[in-house]
Amino acid sequence: xxxxxxxSKSQTSKIEFEEFDLNxxxxxxLHKDNTNPIVSIDVWYHVGSKDExxxxxxFAHLFEHMMFQGSQNIGKAEHFSYVQKxxxxxxxxxxxxxxxxxxxxxxxxxxxxxxxESDRMSTLQVTQDNxxxxxxxxxxxxxxxxxxxxxxxxxxEMMKRVFKNETYEWIPIGSMDDLNSADLGYAQDFYRKYYSxxxxxxxxxxxxxxxxxxxxxxxxxxxxKPAGTKKRKYPEIKFNKGEMKDIVYxxxxxxxxxxxxxxxxxxxxxxxxxxxxxMILGDGRSSRxxxxxxxxxKSAKSTGSFVxxxxxxxxxxxxxxxxKNTNLDSLEANITDIVNSxxxxxxxxKELEKAKNSVENDITGSMQTVLGKADALANYWTYFKDxxxxxxxxxxxxxxSSKDMIAAAKKYLSRDNRVVLLYEPKPVK
Amino acid sequence: MTNxxxxxxxxxxxxxxxxxxxxxxxxxxxxxxxxxxxxxxxLVIENNKIPAVSVRLVFKNAGSYYDxxxxxxxxxxxxxxxxxxKNRSATQIAEEIDFIGGNLNSxxxxxxxxxxxxxxxxxxxxxxxxxxxxxxxxxxxxxEISRVKEQRxxxxxxxxxxxxxxxxxxxxxxxxGNHPYAFPAEGTEESINSMTRGDYEDFYKSHYLPQSLILxxxxxxxxxxxxxxxxxxxxxxxxxxxxNSDVKVYLIDDRKPNSVDIVxxxxxxxxNLRVGHIGISRNNPDFIAVTVMNxxxxxxxxxxxxxxxxxxxxxxxxxxxxxxxxxxxxxxSVDADVRNEVTDTSVSLIIEELNRIIKEEVTDxxxxxxxxxxxxxxxxxxxxxxxxxxxxxxxxxxxxPRDYYNSYISSINGLTKQDILNAAKKYIHPDxxxxxxxxxxxxxxxxxxxxxxxxxxxxxxxxxGGN
Numbered sequence: 001x002x003x004x005x006x007x008s009k010s011q012t013s014k015i016e017f018e019e020f021d022l023n024x025x026x027x028x029x030l031h032k033d034n035t036n037p038i039v040s041i042d043v044w045y046h047v048g049s050k051d052e053x054x055x056x057x058x059f060a061h062l063f064e065h066m067m068f069q070g071s072q073n074i075g076k077a078e079h080f081s082y083v084q085k086x087x088x089x090x091x092x093x094x095x096x097x098x099x100x101x102x103x104x105x106x107x108x109x110x111x112x113x114x115x116x117e118s119d120r121m122s123t124l125q126v127t128q129d130n131x132x133x134x135x136x137x138x139x140x141x142x143x144x145x146x147x148x149x150x151x152x153x154x155x156x157e158m159m160k161r162v163f164k165n166e167t168y169e170w171i172p173i174g175s176m177d178d179l180n181s182a183d184l185g186y187a188q189d190f191y192r193k194y195y196s197x198x199x200x201x202x203x204x205x206x207x208x209x210x211x212x213x214x215x216x217x218x219x220x221x222x223x224x225k226p227a228g229t230k231k232r233k234y235p236e237i238k239f240n241k242g243e244m245k246d247i248v249y250x251x252x253x254x255x256x257x258x259x260x261x262x263x264x265x266x267x268x269x270x271x272x273x274x275x276x277x278x279m280i281l282g283d284g285r286s287s288r289x290x291x292x293x294x295x296x297x298k299s300a301k302s303t304g305s306f307v308x309x310x311x312x313x314x315x316x317x318x319x320x321x322x323x324k325n326t327n328l329d330s331l332e333a334n335i336t337d338i339v340n341s342x343x344x345x346x347x348x349x350k351e352l353e354k355a356k357n358s359v360e361n362d363i364t365g366s367m368q369t370v371l372g373k374a375d376a377l378a379n380y381w382t383y384f385k386d387x388x389x390x391x392x393x394x395x396x397x398x399x400x401s402s403k404d405m406i407a408a409a410k411k412y413l414s415r416d417n418r419v420v421l422l423y424e425p426k427p428v429k
Numbered sequence: 430m431t432n433x434x435x436x437x438x439x440x441x442x443x444x445x446x447x448x449x450x451x452x453x454x455x456x457x458x459x460x461x462x463x464x465x466x467x468x469x470x471x472l473v474i475e476n477n478k479i480p481a482v483s484v485r486l487v488f489k490n491a492g493s494y495y496d497x498x499x500x501x502x503x504x505x506x507x508x509x510x511x512x513x514x515k516n517r518s519a520t521q522i523a524e525e526i527d528f529i530g531g532n533l534n535s536x537x538x539x540x541x542x543x544x545x546x547x548x549x550x551x552x553x554x555x556x557x558x559x560x561x562x563x564x565x566x567x568x569x570x571x572x573e574i575s576r577v578k579e580q581r582x583x584x585x586x587x588x589x590x591x592x593x594x595x596x597x598x599x600x601x602x603x604x605x606g607n608h609p610y611a612f613p614a615e616g617t618e619e620s621i622n623s624m625t626r627g628d629y630e631d632f633y634k635s636h637y638l639p640q641s642l643i644l645x646x647x648x649x650x651x652x653x654x655x656x657x658x659x660x661x662x663x664x665x666x667x668x669x670x671x672x673n674s675d676v677k678v679y680l681i682d683d684r685k686p687n688s689v690d691i692v693x694x695x696x697x698x699x700x701n702l703r704v705g706h707i708g709i710s711r712n713n714p715d716f717i718a719v720t721v722m723n724x725x726x727x728x729x730x731x732x733x734x735x736x737x738x739x740x741x742x743x744x745x746x747x748x749x750x751x752x753x754x755x756x757x758x759x760x761x762s763v764d765a766d767v768r769n770e771v772t773d774t775s776v777s778l779i780i781e782e783l784n785r786i787i788k789e790e791v792t793d794x795x796x797x798x799x800x801x802x803x804x805x806x807x808x809x810x811x812x813x814x815x816x817x818x819x820x821x822x823x824x825x826x827x828x829x830p831r832d833y834y835n836s837y838i839s840s841i842n843g844l845t846k847q848d849i850l851n852a853a854k855k856y857i858h859p860d861x862x863x864x865x866x867x868x869x870x871x872x873x874x875x876x877x878x879x880x881x882x883x884x885x886x887x888x889x890x891x892x893x894g895g896n
Contacts, residue, residue: 013479035478036812037453073443077740081731082446085798087805090730106805108450115447136743143699144746144766150590207453219441251696253586285523295520298576301583323583350528357530361549364479368813 015373015390018210019381022218024226025198029377029387030213031205033370039206040104041113042374043121044382047194048097049172050310051232055181058174061094062138062182063190067101068092069130072123076130079116086112094172097311098382104371107207111216117202118220121195126187135179142173150252151423158260158315161244161419167234167312196227201381205374237262237313239412245420249427254301254321256423257332259339261316263412266309266383272400273408274307274316277342279355281305282318286354288338293320299331311383316412328422336415343409347402359397455808457834458817461652462825467666468640471659472821473652476814483547483647483815484560487822491542491636493614494756499624501616503537505577506632510535510544512573514566519573522559531556535563539614539755540826542636547815550649561662564637569629581621588615589888592701592766595692595867599886600703603690603863604760638668643825647818689883691874692867693893700772700868704779705762706861711754711827717840718852719752724799725849726750726786726857727763731798733782734763742778744771752856756827761856769869773876776864783859790846804838870894 017031052059070076083090088105103113146152156171163169202221204213239262263274282289282305293300303320318339322331366372373390380389389396461473493503511533512519526533531548533556544564548556588594598613605611644663646655709719720728727734727750738748748765763783767775811817824833862880866873870885874895877883884895 036808037455038809038812073445077731077736081798084729084731084802086449087801087803087807087809089806089809104809106452106455106808108452109805110450111447112449115443119443133740133743137739137746140699140744140766140768141746143768148592148697148699148701148766150587223441251590251694253590254583284527286520286527290523291520295576298579301580321587323579324586354528354530357528357549357552359530361481361530361532364481364549365547368479370812 017377017387019387022222024224026221027201027381028217029203029381030210031373031377032208032210034207037107037207038104038370039107039110039204039208040102040371040374041117042100042102042203042378043117043200044098044100044378045195045200046098046382048095048099050096050167055178057170057178059182059190060099061172063187064092064094064099065134065138066126066187067120069134070125071120072125073119082112082116096168102371114216114220122224124191126184128184131184131187135182139179146173151250151256154258157248157421158258158419162260162262162315166237168310193227193229197221197224198226201378203374203378206370234312240417242416243418247422247424250423252423252425254324255326255328256321257328258421259318259418261413261418263314263316265312270408271309272397273405276355276400277405277409278305278307278316279358280347280351292338293334299326332420339413342413343406347405352402356398360394363394460821467664469659469663470643470825471655472645473655474647474814474818474821475651477649480550481648482550482553482650483545485645485818486544487643487826488542488637489641489826491641492537492540494539494609495636499628500612500620502624502628502632503542504614506629507535507537507542508577509569509573509629510563510567513568513570514562515568516562516566525559529555557658557662565666567633569626571626574626578621581616582618585615585618592694592867595888596701596703596865599690599692600865639666643822645818645822648814688881689864689877691870691883691885693870693885693887694867695869697869699766699768700866700873701766702866703762703764704776704862704864705760706858706863708752708759708761709754709856710756710758712829715852718844718848719856721799721841721844722849722852723750723752724803725791725795729802734779737778737782738765738775744775769872772873776880780859783857786853787857790850796846800841803841807838
């Protein structure tokens with residue numbers, strides 16, 4: 001096959017932006033794209049489930065729900081209705097490290113978004129009724145997305161073991177007991193501490209003009225008070241704590257194996273090598289795992305591998321779902337051999353180039369929407385304090401050599417740095 | 430500068446929302462549409478924002494509707510296209526596409542079968558080589574058939590623990606009777622096991638035809654480039670169109686309503702429920718009025734049903750209603766996951782809302798909100814070339830007029846509250862509901878009897894109890 005390769009420079013197009021800080025510490029990023037008459041706002045608060053206290057799990061996410069329940073000038077459920085009446089879409093998400101809120105509207109409605117987001121950044125009104133209502137909604141969310149779903153407990157079970165007694169020990173949905181005991185006072189305190197301009201970034205992306213957008217953001221946000229909350233110290237993440245292996249019985253028909261190797265955080269130099277390794281291992285039907293256990297041996301129905309990176313430490317996940325009669329122990333042994341092959345045998349130039357081409361395609365695709373770009377900009381600011389990384393992201397991958405990858409595999413993809421979960425169907429009573 | 434801004438902040442009246450600027454004009458993007466002498470309908474939706482291209486093939490009259498009793502045939506045939514050709518093995522196909530970072534997928538739904546390729550423009554020639562090969566030269570080898578079958582049988586097995594999957598299957602079964610839509614498009618254990626290589630070959634020969642093909646080029650590509658590719662790769666391809674079999678369109682009155690069917694999932698912590706009846710086809714002339722009516726009822730976050738069940742009562746993470754439109758009338762249904770104790774109360778609330786929408790005119794406030802919402806999100810839905818392409822393809826697939834989307838906004842704005850009430854009266858039938866639940870029968874069965882005779886099934890669909 002003859003293909004002219006792109007060398008170490010990607011062809012992804014440059015994203016222009018402007019950024020500045022307000023006096024209260026709010027960071028603002030503006031990206032102009034006038035292709036379509038629409039604009040997105042994306043507000044990231046640097047708070048997530050890793051900031052919860054033990055016994056208060058699920059709180060950051062429950063709080064995200066409260067942010068739609070009204071502030072000084074906006075009543076219950078009105079946040080949604082204002083945006084939808086303006087012809088827009090709206091949502092929020094919570095992960096381990098950040099909580100984000102985003103809306104996309106026709107661009108003549110830009111100012112409405114600034115009004116809504118600045119009002120709830122400064123004057124959220126948390127009432128007992130609304131708190132109780134959203135607690136029930138979140139409990140149903142937990143049942144619908146985790147408890148009543150085959151294999152739904154896997155990531156919670158995984159985190160509990162990989163990060164035992166460390167940051168990230170639980171997932172954002174939290175536990176039913178903690179949700180039941182969550183109280184209003186804690187919510188108000190949580191808001192004061194974390195929901196403030198000095199713990200947030202506001203991104204406007206889309207059909208804007210820079211000078212006008214800057215003026216409007218300043219108008220709505222410059223009067224808000226910073227919280228001045230001291231940055232929390234997170235304990236150091238420890239590696240190689242010995243292999244842990246457990247069987248989980250679930251309401252499932254097919255057995256499955258999940259393996260997680262502990263890896264460093266989002267900003268680590270090794271993260272690109274690990275991402276590329278996961279692609280060679282388990283991305284697509286030509287990957288090492290698929291070729292071996294699904295295609296040749298026919299011992300698994302499906303398989304894959306991916307990096308789940310958090311700010312301070314994450315997981316390199318390898319998984320496979322078996323057939324009804326698959327023996328999980330031998331499937332796990334096969335997978336382990338394939339993972340080990342990464343450090344023992346050479347990563348071929350062809351494999352490396354394939355993974356890099358795939359990254360380039362994915363990055364290009366993620367820049368298709370104004371909201372996609374806003375999220376990327378917020379991400380590079382929040383974790384790297386370097387927004388312009390959006391323009392070097394693809395090149396950072398292209399620079400990785402097979403030597404770097406083998407080194408990363410040797411360091412992290414070892415037996416005593418992993419947790420293995422074997423999911424078996426519940427025995428018939 | 431600072432002083433001026435401080436002064437502004439003092440003057441800033443936060444008690445009222447800001448007044449929007451003048452709305453910008455929204456145009457549905459122009460596209461190229463031609464039918465070549467061999468019968469292929471070529472569409473080009475050019476958009477040069479990112480250096481990427483998608484090529485999307487839609488074979489009309491090749492969906493699961495045409496399984497003809499061999500449930501899963503359309504779906505497996507489509508899946509097998511990428512599993513080996515006269516020139517390439519399954520592994521070679523995967524290698525070539527993965528190497529350029531592209532995606533090649535094939536599949537089917539009720540209305541058609543699909544092959545799609547997406548990649549960066551610089552790799553287009555390689556991608557097209559593989560794409561043309563899988564469409565024109567599939568071999569359906571026994572070895573690949575056995576792999577795909579085993580995978581499919583396992584998926585069917587896996588679905589028996591999935592609440593939504595169990596509800597959907599039972600709902601379609603009781604709602605559609607003997608109509609093809611009653612049967613699972615993925616197939617059944619029996620039908621998958623009984624299929625042979627000849628079935629796939631026959632289905633391919635009789636349904637993958639240039640005359641049925643919509644071939645859309647999307648993104649960083651001109652119509653000249655697109656036409657050249659088609660002439661180069663597909664011009665020698667011919668086929669004989671077959672006569673479509675007669676189609677029976679089932680009406681509501683054909684089925685016996687007001688029944689409750691529970692698929693038992695012992696120990697389930699939630700009930701997954703669907704309440705509904707037969708709906709409309711995609712090309713129904715009332716489609717837009719029905720869309721507006723349904724949006725108010727249960728079609729968006731601020732809808733009556735979601736507000737009532739979620740924001741008011743906290744019974745669910747979300748509840749929604751929708752018309753599942755296809756070439757022939759699909760279903761209308763309300764669905765939600767609710768906790769066991771409030772299963773019957775939730776169904777009662779849903780029925781109340783269905784009764785309300787057919788009895789009273791909607792309020793000015795909610796009518797205006799939904800008009801604004803639907804017309805406002807329209808440009809958001811046209812942001813990517815692929816989103817535009819999906820709409821253009823649907824115009825062709827469902828025989829809708831070329832200017833359909835140019836007049837979409839004015840069609841919505843032209844509706845009156847009476848139109849909405851008429852649509853509700855005509856298409857919502859609270860007295861003819863099918864209620865299907867997957868959940869813990871022991872916990873919910875007794876309380877569900879108030880809605881009609883209850884039947885309980887196991888995950889295989891076998892009746893195991895009820896009254």
